[in-house]
Amino acid sequence: MKTLRHNPMAWVIGTLLVALLPQLASMPAHLVAITLAPIAWRGAAEIRGWRPLPTWLRLGVTLATLVVLVGTYGNLLGRRAAVGLLSLMLALKLLETFRARDARIVASLSLFLCATQFLFTQGLVMVAYGAACTVGALVALALIARREAFAVSARPAPPGRGVLGELGFGARLAALAVPLALALFLFFPRWGSPLWGVPERSLDAKSGLSDSMAPGTIQSLFMDDSPAFRAIFDGDLPRRQDLYWRGPVLWEFDGRQWETSWMGRNHQAERLPDPESAPYRYEVQLEPHERHWLFALDYPAVIPPEANRLSLDYQLLTRRGVTRLTAYEMVSDPGFIDSPTLRNTLRGMALALPDDFNPRTREMMERWRAETDNDATLVRRVLEHFNQEDFRYTLNPPLLSRHTVDEFLFETRAGFCEHYASTFAVMMRMAGIPSRVVTGYQGGWYNELGNYVLVRQSDAHAWAEVWLPGTGWTRIDPTAAVAPSRVERGALDALDARRYLFDYEWLRNVRNAFDWVNRGWNDWVIAFDARRQSGLLGFMGIGRLGTRGLVALLGLSMLVAGALVVPWLWRLGRDRERDPVVRQWRRFLARLRKAGAPVTVAMGPLEVAHAAAGHPGLDPVRVSRITQSYMNLRYASRVEDREILLRELKRFRTRSET
Amino acid sequence: MDALDTAKLSPREDAAGDRRDRLFAAMDTVNAILLGKSPQVQLAFGCLLARGHLLIEDLPGVGKTTLAHALATVLGADYQRIQFTSDLMPADILGVSVYRRDQEAFEFHPGPIFADVVLADEVNRATPKTQSALLEAMAEGQVTIEGRTQALPDPFFVIATQNPLDLVGTYPLPDSQLDRFLLSISLGFPDPEVERELLLSEDRSSVLARTQAVLSPEDVRALQADCARVHASDALLSYLQALLAETRNSRWFEVGLSPRAGLALLRCARAHAFLEGRDFVAPEDIKAVFPGLARHRMTVSHGMEASVEDQVAGLLRQVAVP
Numbered sequence: 001m002k003t004l005r006h007n008p009m010a011w012v013i014g015t016l017l018v019a020l021l022p023q024l025a026s027m028p029a030h031l032v033a034i035t036l037a038p039i040a041w042r043g044a045a046e047i048r049g050w051r052p053l054p055t056w057l058r059l060g061v062t063l064a065t066l067v068v069l070v071g072t073y074g075n076l077l078g079r080r081a082a083v084g085l086l087s088l089m090l091a092l093k094l095l096e097t098f099r100a101r102d103a104r105i106v107a108s109l110s111l112f113l114c115a116t117q118f119l120f121t122q123g124l125v126m127v128a129y130g131a132a133c134t135v136g137a138l139v140a141l142a143l144i145a146r147r148e149a150f151a152v153s154a155r156p157a158p159p160g161r162g163v164l165g166e167l168g169f170g171a172r173l174a175a176l177a178v179p180l181a182l183a184l185f186l187f188f189p190r191w192g193s194p195l196w197g198v199p200e201r202s203l204d205a206k207s208g209l210s211d212s213m214a215p216g217t218i219q220s221l222f223m224d225d226s227p228a229f230r231a232i233f234d235g236d237l238p239r240r241q242d243l244y245w246r247g248p249v250l251w252e253f254d255g256r257q258w259e260t261s262w263m264g265r266n267h268q269a270e271r272l273p274d275p276e277s278a279p280y281r282y283e284v285q286l287e288p289h290e291r292h293w294l295f296a297l298d299y300p301a302v303i304p305p306e307a308n309r310l311s312l313d314y315q316l317l318t319r320r321g322v323t324r325l326t327a328y329e330m331v332s333d334p335g336f337i338d339s340p341t342l343r344n345t346l347r348g349m350a351l352a353l354p355d356d357f358n359p360r361t362r363e364m365m366e367r368w369r370a371e372t373d374n375d376a377t378l379v380r381r382v383l384e385h386f387n388q389e390d391f392r393y394t395l396n397p398p399l400l401s402r403h404t405v406d407e408f409l410f411e412t413r414a415g416f417c418e419h420y421a422s423t424f425a426v427m428m429r430m431a432g433i434p435s436r437v438v439t440g441y442q443g444g445w446y447n448e449l450g451n452y453v454l455v456r457q458s459d460a461h462a463w464a465e466v467w468l469p470g471t472g473w474t475r476i477d478p479t480a481a482v483a484p485s486r487v488e489r490g491a492l493d494a495l496d497a498r499r500y501l502f503d504y505e506w507l508r509n510v511r512n513a514f515d516w517v518n519r520g521w522n523d524w525v526i527a528f529d530a531r532r533q534s535g536l537l538g539f540m541g542i543g544r545l546g547t548r549g550l551v552a553l554l555g556l557s558m559l560v561a562g563a564l565v566v567p568w569l570w571r572l573g574r575d576r577e578r579d580p581v582v583r584q585w586r587r588f589l590a591r592l593r594k595a596g597a598p599v600t601v602a603m604g605p606l607e608v609a610h611a612a613a614g615h616p617g618l619d620p621v622r623v624s625r626i627t628q629s630y631m632n633l634r635y636a637s638r639v640e641d642r643e644i645l646l647r648e649l650k651r652f653r654t655r656s657e658t
Numbered sequence: 659m660d661a662l663d664t665a666k667l668s669p670r671e672d673a674a675g676d677r678r679d680r681l682f683a684a685m686d687t688v689n690a691i692l693l694g695k696s697p698q699v700q701l702a703f704g705c706l707l708a709r710g711h712l713l714i715e716d717l718p719g720v721g722k723t724t725l726a727h728a729l730a731t732v733l734g735a736d737y738q739r740i741q742f743t744s745d746l747m748p749a750d751i752l753g754v755s756v757y758r759r760d761q762e763a764f765e766f767h768p769g770p771i772f773a774d775v776v777l778a779d780e781v782n783r784a785t786p787k788t789q790s791a792l793l794e795a796m797a798e799g800q801v802t803i804e805g806r807t808q809a810l811p812d813p814f815f816v817i818a819t820q821n822p823l824d825l826v827g828t829y830p831l832p833d834s835q836l837d838r839f840l841l842s843i844s845l846g847f848p849d850p851e852v853e854r855e856l857l858l859s860e861d862r863s864s865v866l867a868r869t870q871a872v873l874s875p876e877d878v879r880a881l882q883a884d885c886a887r888v889h890a891s892d893a894l895l896s897y898l899q900a901l902l903a904e905t906r907n908s909r910w911f912e913v914g915l916s917p918r919a920g921l922a923l924l925r926c927a928r929a930h931a932f933l934e935g936r937d938f939v940a941p942e943d944i945k946a947v948f949p950g951l952a953r954h955r956m957t958v959s960h961g962m963e964a965s966v967e968d969q970v971a972g973l974l975r976q977v978a979v980p
Contacts (some may be wrong), residue, residue: 582980591674600974600975601978602974602978603662603939603979605941606940606941607942607945631940634894634937634980635889635891635893635938635941636888636936637892637938
């Protein structure tokens with residue numbers, strides 16, 4: 001195993017494994033097995049000294065794998081499938097990697113594979129991942145080159161640096177590229193949206209809200225602590241119970257599932273709140289969710305340029321799915337009255353119910369309708385019903401069958417926001433009050449470190465809106481009637497039990513702190529688009545630049561970056577001396593020269609001593625002691641005093657220096 | 659050099675110490691005869707200790723013969739001088755077999771080459787055939803005459819001289835033959851003070867006549883073995899190789915030094931270090947012997963003005979000591 005440390009093949013395999021990690025995590029299990037098998041074989045071959053497989057077998061394996069791959073993904077056109085193909089072929093390449101040339105190809109393509117992962121996610125974790133791949137590949141390439149060089153020279157290779165030493169070396173090489181990378185990052189001409197922002201829902205659609213709500217839709221989101229978006233408020237934060245982030249508005253109920261309506265989506269909002277008087281001003285940084293909604297507090301008063309329209313039911317919609325981090329400025333007015341009057345078509349839509357469903361509820365609501373004189377009282381009565389009867393808030397409700405509302409109201413009485421909102425809206429419609437379900441997020445976690453509100457997928461929520469004369473569409477959250485803490489403190493605190501193993505408070509806090517770092521990354525790196533680039537250039541005193549100007553600036557900055565690195569490289573190439581004693585000796589000679597002694601690098605230690613003798617700026621005793629022991633070390637091969645000499649060389653100063 | 663403190667030496671090396679003392683005494687003696695030429699004398703001794711042969715390129719009358727004779731005398735060795743002329747035949751050097759009627763057999767009469775120290779004066783005056791007889795003997799350490807191989811004495815040291823100005827009627831030694839000489843030196847005119855001293859003191863030949871042998875041939879063989887043991891470090895070999903590489907890459911020279919020249923350089927440097935009293939080779943030793951080693955082996959590229967000596971000196975100033 002010891003020899004593996006400096007075996008280029010071990011590093012090539014290691015680098016490939018690291019580069020494959022995210023890919024393996026999102027692959028079906030059988031593809032993972034197929035990918036790992038050739039890697040395992042190659043590793044064993046290296047240790048046991050096996051010979052390469054015959055060509056026909058390699059070809060057969062490759063073709064069979066291709067068939068499995070196409071069978072799994074259907075075609076090879078999608079992002080996932082294409083990267084899967086790359087991963088598999090790269091793993092199979094190891095079967096024939098027995099020469100430096102092939103090893104070099106695998107190491108380089110591992111870097112390419114690593115780069116493809118940025119098509120899927122660009123989080124901060126990917127930086128560590130990319131760095132690990134880069135360093136690993138650099139070490140592998142360096143080891144290959146070193147082994148080749150010494151194979152040609154027939155000299156014994158010098159002892160390696162050890163794993164940590166090699167990693168440090170790789171990291172130094174990678175660090176050399178940092179100035180160039182920075183120059184490219186800052187000045188490369190940016191498009192409005194990145195080239196890879198192509199939505200793909202085939203295999204790994206992002207979790208998030210959808211435009212329909214069936215039992216259990218939101219349930220899966222409760223398990224997901226990944227950020228949905230972050231909101232940075234100007235001025236005071238709204239109260240937690242006012243943080244209703246509006247998403248899809250659902251009008252159509254088929255007895256089981258709620259859906260958005262064509263009209264609600266496609267008609268424009270008739271009026272907007274006055275942005276001047278709206279109290280909430282904030283910026284939303286929305287994580288990509290590949291759907292069309294932008295989330296905002298009730299009611300959005302502006303339509304940000306990122307959005308395409310504000311719909312009739314006040315959903316902010318984009319033309320294309322949100323495939324990358326999107327930041328937009330928002331202004332919201334909670335006091336705005338939505339639809340003081342309700343058009344008949346809309347009233348019809350908001351009252352429509354399928355026949356033959358939930359007869360017991362229908363019967364009860366008709367009775368209650370007769371007993372109450374106005375809509376507001378009826379709403380209150382239903383909420384009181386939820387509050388006083390033994391309804392429970394739980395994320396693991398019993399399953400419901402055909403008459404979902406009946407079963408929920410009279411039998412199971414256990415559920416979460418989706419059940420309550422849906423049941424409430426249906427009850428309202430049965431009582432003749434126009435109602436709809438709104439999904440979105442409720443609450444959020446205030447991050448003190450960064451002064452922003454983080455809204456996670458687990459904050460997903462559903463509530464109802466009823467249309468009442470005078471107040472228009474009015475938000476009613478029946479969940480709050482059952483479990484007020486859901487709204488006051490958040491979904492997690494409304495539950496008694498942990499959602500899953502490791503669901504601890506302190507771990508959540510750690511994650512929240514990490515989220516702050518992640519937000520910075522999003523803010524400064526991912527969201528660095530054409531707009532921010534020109535902002536930065538403006539800050540640097542450079543006005544508007546066209547693409548051509550940017551390219552010129554890029555070239556210039558790369559020259560500057562190169563000017564930082566190249567002298568270092570040049571010195572490295574020229575001063576190949578690795579022995580610290582010799583390096584210090586050269587420095588010593590330079591000192592003597594500076595003091596005026598006519599020494600050159602072409603002089604041996606005796607000549608140096610002779611040339612420096614009697615020079616006024618130099619201590620003759622020290623000079624002769626150094627030259628003497630340098631000669632003993634280098635030419636008499638007496639190594640005992642090496643450390644003493646090294647110290648003496650480092651400490652040496654001419655008289656004018658002290 | 660305090661590195662070679664006698665206190666550090668083991669008893670086995672006491673004999674070696676005595677030997678070295680006698681060697682230094684021998685050098686002093688020669689220096690007392692050949693005034694003001696101590697670097698050349700040291701090189702000559704180095705050449706001897708490195709089991710090489712010496713080529714002296716100089717004008718007549720600057721002390722070539724005196725040097726050779728003095729060396730032979732302090733070494734307690736047989737000394738033969740051969741004046742090379744255009745009619746000199748190989749047999750004149752190697753010897754002949756004469757038929758002895760009384761014994762009814764041939765008897766071999768060894769030529770002047772069967773001596774410990776041979777001075778081949780004006781070697782470029784003889785025909786190539788005769789030259790090569792000498793040079794082969796130098797290379798092999800033995801001669802083959804009429805089918806019989808005769809070993810030459812050990813130590814066997816040839817000092818050949820050439821007159822660089824006298825070109826009429828000479829057969830210049832080809833490069834391949836010059837390579838047989840380990841070192842080439844030139845004595846040059848003496849300094850005025852030294853020359854004054856020379857003029858005032860008694861005749862050199864009478865000084866020589868009084869001179870006693872200081873070393874024995876056994877001593878010389880042992881010293882030669884001592885020299886071969888002088889340590890050459892990795893760093894030193896790197897420097898040596900850097901010099902060789904520079905001669906091969908430099909545009910100043912027609913051709914670079916051969917690997918054989920590289921080996922010769924190391925042998926010379928070892929001997930030089932030994933004569934400096936060190937048991938390891940320093941870069942300075944290489945530098946001291948390099949001009950003598952390179953001078954007759956290299957030619958300046960066509961069209962270059964400078965002399966080989968200048969170019970070699972420039973090379974030494976240029977190549978970094980590792």
